[in-house]
Amino acid sequence: MTERSGPARVPVSVDVNGVSVSRQVEPRSLLVDFLREDLGLTGTKVSCELQVCGVCTVLVDGRPVSSCTFLTADADGADVTTVEGLSDGQTLHPLQESFVENFALQCGFCTPGFLMMSKALLDGDDVPDREAIVEHLEGNICRCTGYEPIVEAVEQVAERLRGGVHG
Amino acid sequence: MTLPPFALRRPATLDEALRELSEDSVPYCGGTELLLAMRAGLHRPDALVDLKRVAELSGVRVDDGVLVIGATERHADLAAHPVIQERLPVFARMEKHIGNARVRNQGSIGGNLCFAEPKSDVATVLMALGASVTLAAPAGRRTVAVEEFVAGPYYAEKEPDELLVDVRIPLRDGLRGAYVKFQTMERPTVGVAVLADDATGWYRLGVGAVGEVPMAWSFGSLGEIDPDAVAGWVDPTPDLSGSEEYKRHVTGVYVRRALAKLEQVSA
Numbered sequence: 126m127t128e129r130s131g132p133a134r135v136p137v138s139v140d141v142n143g144v145s146v147s148r149q150v151e152p153r154s155l156l157v158d159f160l161r162e163d164l165g166l167t168g169t170k171v172s173c174e175l176q177v178c179g180v181c182t183v184l185v186d187g188r189p190v191s192s193c194t195f196l197t198a199d200a201d202g203a204d205v206t207t208v209e210g211l212s213d214g215q216t217l218h219p220l221q222e223s224f225v226e227n228f229a230l231q232c233g234f235c236t237p238g239f240l241m242m243s244k245a246l247l248d249g250d251d252v253p254d255r256e257a258i259v260e261h262l263e264g265n266i267c268r269c270t271g272y273e274p275i276v277e278a279v280e281q282v283a284e285r286l287r288g289g290v291h292g
Numbered sequence: 293m294t295l296p297p298f299a300l301r302r303p304a305t306l307d308e309a310l311r312e313l314s315e316d317s318v319p320y321c322g323g324t325e326l327l328l329a330m331r332a333g334l335h336r337p338d339a340l341v342d343l344k345r346v347a348e349l350s351g352v353r354v355d356d357g358v359l360v361i362g363a364t365e366r367h368a369d370l371a372a373h374p375v376i377q378e379r380l381p382v383f384a385r386m387e388k389h390i391g392n393a394r395v396r397n398q399g400s401i402g403g404n405l406c407f408a409e410p411k412s413d414v415a416t417v418l419m420a421l422g423a424s425v426t427l428a429a430p431a432g433r434r435t436v437a438v439e440e441f442v443a444g445p446y447y448a449e450k451e452p453d454e455l456l457v458d459v460r461i462p463l464r465d466g467l468r469g470a471y472v473k474f475q476t477m478e479r480p481t482v483g484v485a486v487l488a489d490d491a492t493g494w495y496r497l498g499v500g501a502v503g504e505v506p507m508a509w510s511f512g513s514l515g516e517i518d519p520d521a522v523a524g525w526v527d528p529t530p531d532l533s534g535s536e537e538y539k540r541h542v543t544g545v546y547v548r549r550a551l552a553k554l555e556q557v558s559a
Contacts, residue, residue: 132299152300177478188397194327264392
């Protein structure tokens with residue numbers, strides 16, 4: 126057996142933040158490694174690798190998933206949104222702006238995960254109240270800022286949506 | 293951390309999937325249990341058999357008074373499913389609150405049962421509901437009650453060549469149900485389901501998360517459910533969420549709360 130012989134690679138075509146990408150990946154390739162190592166999108170972080178902390182959250186077809194425990198092969202044909210996809214590089218996403226205004230980050234390591242989880246919630250059919258925000262973010266861990274400013278940042282954006290931006 | 297190498301099989305039909313299965317070629321769906329076990333070195337299969345393209349394993353339907361849920365249905369989809377919300381709201385609400393939003397979007401009901409995680413909300417509620425699972429093997433099918441299927445901690449009554457096809461929950465007109473849990477970490481300390489079909493005098497209680505497997509009991513009336521007695525029937529495993537004595541205590545408290553919540557649920 127040569128070093129190259131391993132399980133057959135699988136073709137993956139995926140739309141990452143609006144850009145089409147086609148690659149051959151090992152079946153064991155994890156989405157977070159694909160994003161960070163293959164595509165150089167290091168905004169998505171890795172920590173617990175147990176689906177508990179939420180820092181690796183990305184959206185696959187709009188749904189929040191733990192990219193540390195998601196096979197790249199399963200993203201074939203899907204739209205993937207990472208924290209890099211929130212802003213066009215000029216204007217911050219309303220959630221990003223609200224996190225800044227509310228001091229909802231300190232070291233910032235957990236922030237990409239909180240932003241993507243919050244985006245998934247706010248993109249849903251119902252504008253969430255505080256209780257729904259708290260419950261939705263229960264699966265994300267912050268070890269420095271504390272949760273109050275984060276919840277407030279998301280609540281402010283939700284209130285603006287309720288206030289009529291959606292019509 | 294990188295996973296050990298494996299091949300990926302993607303059958304399109306149940307027959308193809310069954311042909312792929314062996315001791316070293318294992319069912320794979322959401323990965324919320326399997327990939328973690330592989331990363332921890334507990335499991336090193338040669339191949340994963342991805343079940344997500346097998347149409348026979350998905351879907352929700354009512355078939356002759358039985359709610360039939362395909363094994364690969366994800367928790368978030370079950371929580372939002374109109375038929376489940378209408379016919380079995382207690383089950384939809386439980387699905388809406390398990391794990392976290394990512395787990396609910398990745399994990400499947402079949403995977404949850406096959407991995408027999410001792411703190412599974414799903415197994416507790418299904419046992420109380422008197423649900424069963426359909427298992428398919430090359431030789432044929434069999435039906436097993438969830439109470440027997442979830443046989444031990446991380447141990448389900450399933451052969452390596454078998455696949456869980458669907459979960460079957462008998463529906464009852466006018467059923468009232470409540471599920472409450474106490475949780476401070478990623479998994480519940482205790483979960484209690486109480487179900488009442490007043491018309492036929494069918495009453496069930498399920499208690500999970502405190503011990504190695506959930507347990508369920510039948511009663512002739514709600515008045516027969518004595519929270520202090522139930523606290524004595526469970527077999528708690530002391531762990532980070534509490535000692536045996538503590539878990540017996542919260543079991544009693546949550547049986548009381550489940551009964552109080554059921555009072556507020558109309559048929």
